[in-house]
Amino acid sequence: MIEFSHVSKVYKGVKALDEVSFTVGPGSITGFLGPNGAGKSTAMRVLVGLCRATSGSATVLGRPYAELDRPGFQVGTLLDAAAQHPGRTGREILTLGAMTLGLPRSRVDEVLDLVGLSGKESRRTVGGYSLGMRQRLGIGHALLGRPAVLVLDEPANGLDPQGVQWMRGLLRGLSDAGCSVLLSSHLLHEVERVADRIVMIGRGRVLAQGTVEELSRGRGLERTFLDLTAHADRSAA
Template sequence: MIEVNQLTKRYGRHPVVDDVSFACEPGTVTGFLGPNGAGKSTTMRMICGLTPPTTGSATVLGRPYRNLPNPGREIGVLLDASAQHGGRTGREVLTLSARTLGVGRNAVDRSLDLVGLNPTAARRRVRAYSLGMRQRLGLAHALLGDPRVLILDEPANGLDPEGIFWMRGLLRDFADRGGAVLLSSHLLREVEAVADRLVMIGGGRIVAQGDKAELLAGAGTLVRARDRAALATALVAAGLLPADEAGAASDTDGGLLVPAEAEAVGQVAATAGIVLRELRPAGGGGLEQLFLTLTAGQSTKEAVR
């Protein structure tokens, strides 16, 4: 339902997104993960036609977003919950959008009920909404046209634990009915609970993607040594670590994520006379450990343009 093919975005010589490719299938929730400044929001904006790519392409339901005759009826988008008119009520915001999309008033009532905004909240002006209420209104707006695809950037920001649990059920139900969800979030445990597939981005490039269970089960070996550079050189020479990943595949404490069994990694270190501080399967820490291992060392500074 979403196909991203070699998307690249540069500002001058600075690549924000570099050769990114992935797909979101019907009936799945795809977690789109990466540190701040990794290129997640820029990728989502390119998918939605808001930012033109330097090279590459993105299609939703087989077409570029801008070529869809009435995109809100096909794709629900929430990129910034604060981008709403503060002087209008929640109901007014949705009613205006319903007229634009060509859907009836019953769609407004359905969306408000679906996201848990009662009549009192719907009559309140958006400027008086909490961040959590704005997120619910943004989700109501995304669902207004009864779309088949949802593209959501940090939709859980501002939600309390009960709200996060509710949103998880909402997204799971949407996917189970045949929809596709592309979900960006820093709440890794929630993504782990709801996602079927994972796409991880660091420094503008994909560092891992695939079925969640397979990624977590086959994360490889986490190894830390007194001399990290010597270990990386030995692993590259032994063919256990690609040369172009020797500098990037690190965690926050100078370790290396190696796509090989622990025994093989330990043997290379022993042969090279390298003292190890830690050697263990990388998947034991769940998504959080995998995320930190794959994306650490990437720039965490937001680009200012």
């Protein structure tokens, strides 16, 4: 479970997050939806302890990330697929992750198969990977410890249509098994096809949240999203 409670973050006088509150329950996928610069990545960085909230709290499984006993087995994260070492092979990156967690080498083969990277692809250096391959590798790294919570920032970037369909099926299978998934995107049509709930954010503020069905009523989900983000931009002007 993930919980944001009145989280605000101020950078040099600029409020990147403004009283953000929402939860992600077990066995569910929450789409964190907003345009680039809306505050999605900042919220995720606060959640996993990479930056400190100015006020409020963000917890995973009832505790701040820094207080988790074995975070690699409890929370899987993908915040930047391009951050992987370009001189290492995909297999080496996963092997180092498995060694850090004390996992057997066999887990690397399981994960490579799970994310659809062939033996030949896994032996290539990451510097020669496409963005889609880096995304698959990053998702695999997040899954090494079989975590109960997944935090994924724009994981569909660079995936081809087949890859996007694969990712939807993977996340749905994980959530059906009880995993809590927080998935950020700026693409409405990707989020609504996989998420159980949606949290819309703009200019650091939660603009609306609810199930896809709830947010689709009346004007429809796309119209609601466009109207709310436009309103947020006018209010900040």
